Amino acid sequence: MPIPPLVEPAPSIPDDERLRAARQIRLPEIGDAGQRRLANAKVCVIGAGGLGSPVLLYLASAGVGVVGIVDDDDVDTSNLQRQIVFGVDDVGRPKATVAAERVRTLSPRTQVIEHRLRLTADNAAALFAPYDLVIDGSDSFDTRYAVADACAEVGLPLVWGSVLRFDAQATVFWSTPPTTGAPITLRDVFPAPPPAGEVPNCAEAGVLGALCGQLGGILVTEAVKLICGVGEPLLNRMLVLDALGARVDEVPIGPAAASAQIGRVRVDDSETITRATLLDVRNSDEVARGSLPGARHVPLDEVLADAASVPVGEVTVVYCQLGPRSRAAAHALAAQHPDTDVRVLLGGYAAWAERNTL
Structure with missing residues (x-):
């Protein structure tokens, strides 16, 4: 097409x-x-x-x-x-x-x-x-x-x-x-x-x-x-x-072919965001400029190096600035935590920040 x-x-x-x-x-x-x-x-x-x-x-x-x-x-x-x-x-x-x-x-x-x-x-x-x-x-x-x-x-x-x-x-x-x-x-x-x-x-x-x-x-x-x-x-x-x-x-x-178990969460789905474990995989300088309330910061390279040791919850929502890094982290986490519902935040922190500053 x-x-x-x-x-x-x-x-x-x-x-x-x-x-x-x-x-x-x-x-x-x-x-x-x-x-x-x-x-x-x-x-x-x-x-x-x-x-x-x-x-x-x-x-x-x-x-x-x-x-x-x-x-x-x-x-x-x-x-x-x-x-x-x-x-x-x-x-x-x-x-x-x-x-x-x-x-x-x-x-x-x-x-x-x-x-x-x-x-x-x-x-x-x-x-x-x-x-x-x-x-x-x-x-x-x-x-x-x-x-x-x-x-x-x-x-x-x-x-x-x-x-x-x-x-x-x-x-x-x-x-x-x-x-x-x-x-x-x-x-x-x-x-x-x-x-x-x-x-x-x-x-x-x-x-x-x-x-x-x-x-x-x-x-x-x-x-x-x-x-x-x-x-x-x-x-x-x-x-x-x-x-x-x-x-x-x-x-x-x-994403669908590589790992069907990775879900997606929209920034307006406040119920899911509130009850999930939030994982911020951005760099420290990005986090210093703002993050989602209650998010745990684990940079992407640390997630990829040892995903098994990253604390997760029953539902874990991963986010980065726009989305690419969160998908990589989500794949790694899903492979090491098969019982966890791993999802990514669509649009990342940028989309959340835009919605919450209007």
Whole structure:
């Protein structure tokens, strides 16, 4: 089911850009309006590696107006097997700089912003603020969860992909989607990163370079669909690619699929809120600015580290600022306290505070 376009169209595009994108404009689903939307779009790409390389090239070829590149690494010889934006002469140079140069040669009118920094939970939300959409091509769990949590907090759609060996996955996470589809975040599907060392990375397990290109093309296709409001995005479902078996499957994902026992409480349900154990999983600085009366404060990282020791009641309502962190905490608590009715507060503290200050 189509969704509303994510980006308003630019007033016009130059003649040389119209000529460059002529074959794409000819698609009735894109057309002139869609190409102007792409020209007005701002997309942030996390990582210029195996996934980021084809993603950046196809964003440029599509005519996206602003492309941000987040990468603090330098080009290594071992990258060249799959990171097709680089060449032998680029070894030792900053990946973000080389990738930016290549994007500009493909689409001279695209504005490229280099973010040569290590993305963390502390800087992600501010970095994403100017963008319309984020594509995550990172390869570390710390970065993936920092990206996903920041996108969930600010409401940006996150086009997400993962590749290892001969297998790949793709989906769209969005905490505030339009009317089509339920809100879904990375933590709704994978509540917490796996323990260190449990899942090998590409350096340890290997990866097929061509599969990175295949998945990168899928991620950009999802981004174009969201920007232009065409087709059916990968919301509430995950595409699973098996390169060795030459198979593509689809699995439903989301809060209902991941854990049916997690309930929801609206901010106007005062009876439930009053009689339940309230658990605030926000950071200390957020709690200092206000909290629900009677709430117990246990930060999310402590809940995820040892959910079994967190005190719960017969009915426990978990909340954060907007909702994403409370869902992650609720999943962890439900797994460790199967006899407890675990619920999340819809809209989080922000919704409660708004209702109670009117």
